[in-house]
Amino acid sequence: MTGSSTPVLELRDVSKSFGPVVALRAGSLRVEAGSIHALVGENGAGKSTLVKVVAGVHRRDGGDFLLGGDSVDFGSTSDSKDAGVAVIYQEPTLFPDLSVMENIFMGRQIVGRGRRIDRPAMYAEAEGLFGRLGVDLDPRRPARGLSIADQQIIEIAKAISLDARLLIMDEPTAALSGVEVERLFAVARSLRDEGRALVFISHRFDEVFDLCDTITVMRDGSYVATHRTEDTSSPAIVAEMVGREVADLFPKTPAEIGEPVLEVEGLQSRGVFHDVSFTVRRGEIVGLAGLVGAGRSEIARAVFGVDGYDAGRVRLNGRDIRRRSPRAAIDAGMAFVPEDRRAQGLVTEASVARNVASVIRGGLARAGLLTTGAENRAAGPWAGRLEVKTNALDMSARTMSGGNQQKVVIAKWLATEPDLLIIDEPTRGIDVGTKSEVHRLLSELAGQGMAILMISSELPEVLGMADRVLVVCEGRITADLPRADATPEAVMHAATRQLEVAG
Template structure:
C-alpha cells in the first residue's frame, strides 16, 4: 500500500448543478497508484455525476481536478482519455460488427508498410493484453454476442492499450454473474499490481471489502467520509450511507386481509428471471427491491406484456391475462409507469396534452372522432389534479422538467383509473420537492383501492411507500419483509448476500 505517496488523481470541492437540481454539492476523492478506491452511496448520492466528471462528459461548476498535482480541465471524453483516465461503463458501447481486436484498437490500429493495418500485429497486441489480464478471449471474434462481462474486459483492454493510469469502473458488477465478478476482480488485481489506480463504484459492500484499499461514502451529493477498508466495516458504511432518520409511513398497512388483486405465478423468462410468484391486494403498496440488474424491471415489463415470458401466469381479479399483450393487460386494468421515462414513458416530441391522453384515445372519442380541444381539456383536468407545471399544453413534453415529465406519465395512467399500477423507479432523476408529491400520489392511489407495485433502487423510498417489500437477486425472489420489520440493512443484505434471507 502506497498511502504515503501523492495521489495520481485528486478531485476536490466539485459541484454540479442541473437547473434546480443539485446533483453534486461537494465531490471529493483521491486515487492512488496501485490501489482500488471504492465509492459507495445510495442512488442519487452523486456517484454517477462524479464519474461523468472523470469521463469528461460533465464539466464541474466548481472544484479542482488534479492529475499528478497539475490542475486539468476535461472538455470532452477525448481529453480524459489523453490524460490517462478511462471509464468502464456497466454496458460498454462497442462496434458489434467488428472484431474484438478492432474494437480495442479502432483508429489506432498498428500499421505496416504503406500504412496498411497490421492485423497480425493487432491481434497479437490484443492477445498480449488479454494475457496480461489473464483472460481467455479470442481477439478475432466479432463483438456481436459478447456478454456484458466480456464487453467490459474489452473496454479494460482498450484503456490499457491507451496506457491509462486511472480506470473508473461504474457499477461494473451489477449485471454480472458471480463467476464473472470473480474474473473481473482477478483482472482488477492485475491492474493494481501494474500500478493502475482504480475507482470502483458498487452497491455491493462485500465486493468493496474484497477488492478495495480505500472507500469513500457519499450522500445527497456530498462527501461524507473516507476510510481504509481495513479500518471500517459494512455496518458503519451502511450507517454513513443512510445517515438520516428514515421517514416511515404512519398509516396502517392495508389490504392484507383483502383478496389479492394482482397475482403472479411462477413467472419465468429464460436468462432473465425465474419462478417469480407474488400477489398484490387492492389498496396495498408492494415494493420490488433489489440491485440494478436483478431482473425487477424485466418482471414488470413481463406482467404488463411488453416482454413475453416463457412460463407462468399473471391474473387480475382471478382472471388470467394473455401474455405478451400490453393492450390485454391494460384492458384488465394494469398500468405501467416504465423505468426509462424518456424512451418508454413519453413520446418526447409530442405535446404534453397528447402524452397525457395517450392511453385514453378511445374513450376521448365523440361520435367516433377525437378533437384536440377534448384532448386538451382532458389533459388540463389531469394537469390540475397532479399539479403539473407547464407553459402550454400544446408544447412538446420535452420542455418540462424531469419531475413534471414523470407526472405526465402518471397522469396518463391515473386517467385510465387502473386497478393495478406498476411504477418503475418513479422518482429517478427528479428533484426532492416533486419526489414528495409523487410519493403522495402513489399513496393516494393505494388509498383509493389500487394495487400498487413499486420498483425502486432507493431504499428510503421503498421503506416509505411499501406495505410489503419483496427482494430480488439474480432473477429470483430471495426475500420478503413486512413494513414493520424491514430495515435498510436487512434489505441490502438480502439483495447482496448469496444466502437466502427469510424474515419471520
C-alpha cells in the same frame, strides 16, 4: 509536491453548474496509485458529474484538477484518454457491428510493415489482454449480443491496452449477476496490484466494503469526508451521506388481503419458463425471488405482454388478458416498472412532468386539460413522494442523475393508479436514504388495496416487503412461502435446488 505521495488524481473544490442547477459545489477527491477508491453519495449528489469532469465530458467552472501532480483541463474525452484516464459507464458504448477486437483498437490500429494494418497482431494482443484478465472471449465475434458484463470487460481491456493509469467505474455492477460481479472485482484487484488507481461508484455497500481501500462521501455536490475502509462502517458512511440516521428496516405494514387480482395459470415459454402458476390478491405484495437469470423478469414481461408465451393464461380481475399486448394489460389495470428503466421505461428527451404524466395524458387531454400546469399537478405529488431531486419539474429527464431517472419511471406508473403493479428491482440505483421511502410507498399502496408483484435480487428487500415469496429456479416456481416461512435459508434452498417443494 513530494514525489512519492503525489496522488494519481486530485480534485479540490471542483464546481460545475448547468444553468441554474448546481450539480457540483465543491467536489474533492484524492486517489492514490495502487488503490481502489469508492465514491458514494445520494442520488443527485454529483458523483457522475465529478466523473464527467475527469473524463473531459464537462469542463469545470472552478476548483483544481490535477493528474499525476499536473494541473489539467480536458476539453474532450479524447484529451482524457490521451492522459491515461479510462471511464467505464453502466451502459458501455461499444459499436455493435464491429468485432470485439476492432472495438478494443478503435481509432488506433497496429500498423505493420508497409504501413498495412496488422490484424493478426491485434487479435494476438486482444487475446493476450483477455488472458491477463482471466476471461474467455473471442476477439473475432461481433460486439452485438454480448452481455453487459462482457461489454464492460472489453472496455476494461481497452483501458489496459491504452495503459490507463486511472480507471473510473460509474455503477458498473448494477446490471451484473453475482458471478459477473466477482469476475469484475477480480479484474479490478489485479489492476490495483499493478499499481493503477481505480475509482468505484456504487449504491451497494456490501460491494464498497468488499472491494475498496478508501471511501469518499459526497453530499449535495460537496465533499464530506474520506475514510480508510477498515476504519469506518456502513452506518457511519450512510449517516454522512444523508446527514441523518437511516433505519434500514423496511416499514412493511400489514394489509388486508382480498380477492385475487392477478391469476397466472400454466404459463410457459419454451426454453425460458415452464408451468408457472400463481395468484396475487388485493392488498398483497408477492415477491419473486431467485438468482439472476432464473427467469423472473421474463415471467413478468410475459404477464404484462411485452413478451409472448406458448401456453397458459393471464387473468386480471377475472378477465383474460390478450397475450403480447401491453396496451390490453394497461387498459385492464396493470402497470409495469421494468428492470432496465433507461431503455424501456423512460422517454429521456421529455421533461420530468411529461414523463410522469404521459400515461395519464389521455385522460387529461380528453378533459381539455393538456397544459403544462395540469401535467405538473398530476406529476407533482408522486415525484415529491419519491424525492425526485430536481429544481423544476420541467427539467429534461436526460439530464437527471441516474437514480432520479429511476424514480421518475416509478412515479409515472403510479400515476396510472393500477390494480396490479409489477415492479422489477424497485430500488436498483436508488440510494439508501430513498430506498426505505420506496418501500414505505409500496407498503402504503398495498394497504390501499393495490396488488403488487415485486422482483428483487436483494433478499432482505424481498423478505422485508413480501407477504408471500415465490422462488424461481431455472424457469420454474420451486417454492411458495408465506411471510412467516420465508427465511433466507428456505429461499436460497429453493433458488438453487430445483423442485424439492412443488410450487
